[in-house]
Amino acid sequence: MSNPGEYALNSKAVAQATAEWLAKRGVTKREIAELTLFLQKDYYPDLTLRECEENVDAVLSKREVQNAVLTGIQLDLLAEEGKLMAPLQEMIHNDEGLYGCDEILALSIVNVYGSIGLTNFGYVDKLKPGILVRLNDKHDGEIHTFLDDIVGAIAAAAASRIAHRKQAEREEARGERGEDVQLP
Amino acid sequence: MSNPGEYALNSKAVAQATAEWLAKRGVTKREIAELTLFLQKDYYPDLTLRECEENVDAVLSKREVQNAVLTGIQLDLLAEEGKLMAPLQEMIHNDEGLYGCDEILALSIVNVYGSIGLTNFGYVDKLKPGILVRLNDKHDGEIHTFLDDIVGAIAAAAASRIAHRKQAEREEARGERGEDVQLP
């Protein structure tokens, strides 16, 4: 625990840095939302890109997600600049198959809306649709070993959030939503 | 995906069953909140049991948490009645040290408010303060192999939620909270 006199975290600064760094690394909200739409359009034919964008925003507003995004982009950047310690530099630079810390950070993003997002994360991470093709391209000098998993994870978490919301909407339409049930 | 004509999940029924089964198994909101207070009182001396109870309610309102609670209590009950398949019956009945599915379900509860709750979960699960002594008692004929981990996990998740809330309150007090930052 830090002394509040010395250190006062500002959540807004963390959120802002997350948005800025995603933009600097060439990731737009629209592109993440397109992955989410790709994942959910068969289940919800009326789902719009706009709704997906709102759900991506909600995912990105979580501190746990912001922490993972910043940490992953930081490691990608350092690998790009060749500044990591010897074997880590090679592993991250080459997106080494036996290096799994990128998947671990991504999992912490997926988990924010529960385990139902696991399957969607694995699916886009393997198929690499949309923006993930570009992030995964190994020939442009840019390193996105962490970021491609992170973007897939944000899209998968947004898909989970949509699943929860759509259920709530259906129940409201049936007039079943009441006040919260509380433990005695 | 199920046919909506055949199956229409009612979230309220799931929430209600969770509250009822926790009560039937002898767990009160107050007792879980006492674990949370035990975990957080050194960091937030002004924290009240009432606040802890509100945070326990918030944790229990999550579907991911309700699913884990119901699944765990179900397995405990079946073990109590001797109705599980052979080696599973012995493992759950004896809270076998090499059986870790109870910790896995508990982890899915802790993760709802992020990885910062992991440490608190492990701590109460090992120390067994308050209600956890009783749940862990092996001599009353009741089996709580899953429930003791689940209760510790709910308390730890509530502690994580409090950490997030207290940070937000500090920032509001400093006038630092503005509108949400969004990805362009």
Place this chain on the structure above:
Amino acid sequence: MSNPGEYALNSKAVAQATAEWLAKRGVTKREIAELTLFLQKDYYPDLTLRECEENVDAVLSKREVQNAVLTGIQLDLLAEEGKLMAPLQEMIHNDEGLYGCDEILALSIVNVYGSIGLTNFGYVDKLKPGILVRLNDKHDGEIHTFLDDIVGAIAAAAASRIAHRKQAEREEARGERGEDVQLP
């Protein structure tokens, strides 16, 4: 901790029950190995079904995996017999989209060979190739809500194990493997 006089777990009994229950539920080692081959054949063109079977055996020899298999099959069976408590019965019977305890148990299997298996798990769980089509069929009266995720997870873990082994073989071929490096 149980009293050794009262309870003496026999690991062989757990392994045996796992093999028997998988067989009873219509899952063969060959079918899981086919999923693994499907996942890895593009990376290792010489990989044989026989090698995949050996790696599936290695995954199944782990207690953590056996525990998850038995727990998942038990819940499937009880749902088939209609013996679960009210909302859990409906959720597992209908493979409810917001119920994620099946993915959680599966994740504990995947993790046995590290996070690199996450992507492969999600991929087969979504694509449902081979045996997973049959397990996922909702019209034969059988419930495999847990088992289909578990089978995909075993196949993904076997794929991870193969990735580790192949790397070791390449290094041996280059004469680079020496004794283990130990911390001073």
Place this chain on the structure above:
Amino acid sequence: MSNPGEYALNSKAVAQATAEWLAKRGVTKREIAELTLFLQKDYYPDLTLRECEENVDAVLSKREVQNAVLTGIQLDLLAEEGKLMAPLQEMIHNDEGLYGCDEILALSIVNVYGSIGLTNFGYVDKLKPGILVRLNDKHDGEIHTFLDDIVGAIAAAAASRIAHRKQAEREEARGERGEDVQLP
């Protein structure tokens, strides 16, 4: 997937770097083993420090563990040198309570021997016995935000490995161990 002509990972180099960096950061095998002994001595009164050291070695021989150790130490080092991007620098430098990526990496170590290690990890991470007091000291200019969780996780994983081994020894002593049971 990298082109094997350009990149050939050498596992020994990864293992060696892990051992060297732990030593450079002041962590000895003996100190990690002492944490493991602290966790397990009540359950196995005859357990020796030597046995704990062997189990720590086994944990450290896993690539998943080595990856997490190197990644965590790298981030600690960069924070010490003040070279991280703005909000990440402050968060890691101050071991910020809402930053959980250190716990996430640690969890990937604990999981190597299954979920039964979760409780032990949380317990030492909170109690901070032995070497963890020193690593957690915020006044010596060194940053060990990741390393203190990593060391606790290695100790907890070694404790899990011991639990599995001791069970195998008991069964052998009873003459119950036979050949492996295989899926038909």
